[in-house]
Amino acid sequence: MKSLSGLYTLRVFEDRDPYRVLIRTILSQRTRDENTDQASANLFAKYKNIEEVANAPIEDLEVLVRVAGFYRVKARRIKEVSNLILDQYGGVVPDNMKELLELPGVGRKTANCVLVYAFQEPAIPVDTHVHRISNLWGIVNTKTPEETEEELVKIVPKDFWIDLNDLMVQFGQTVCKPTYPQCEQCPIVELCDYDSS
DNA sequence: AAAACGGGGGC
DNA sequence: GCCCCAGTTTT
Known part of the structure; x- marks a missing residue:
């Protein structure tokens, strides 16, 4: 954590693992921090990695991420995006805009967040x-x-x-x-x- | 261009 | 109880 002008503390993600950053960012869509944190904690407490999430029953994912809102859509996309990354990229999250945008549930804002927080690549996520x-x-x-x-x-x-x-x-x-x-x-x-x- | 998805919190 | 909110996809 570092501060800028003493006004705000940068909320730099502690966990910069690209997969977790991606899932966390999807959960954060139209959702406040506290609820995003809770849903993310619920999810990764039960499922440790991308394979487990990809194979998890959709109903279980829905319960875990419910607090983030839009939970049916998010649960489905999280499962889809996990399977797609496993199938097409060997479980490695893409590090470029073009391939990120092809993932389900990933628009420009989410893609830019992944580039910034997972890969420390200069980008401007505009919400x-x-x-x-x-x-x-x-x-x-x-x-x-x-x-x-x-x-x-x-x-x-x-x-x-x-x-x-x-x-x-x-x-x-x-x-x-x-x-x-x-x-x-x-x-x-x-x-x-x-x-x- | 507009609708649909949604629980949680502020009021 | 009503209204608003760190987007993306579908119609």
């Missing part, structure tokens, strides 16, 4: 927080997360890519929230036109 705040601050003027990623990659120095998502998401969850924003806690409230928008 709703990054998209919203980047536009709110006028860093970009975009309609879709994909456009936001394209623009941020052009504008933001590469040294910041890996940490950008983590810091913006924490800021977005605690201060610059999509509803009930805590503007009195915001360090740049005077530079922001949130109230007038």
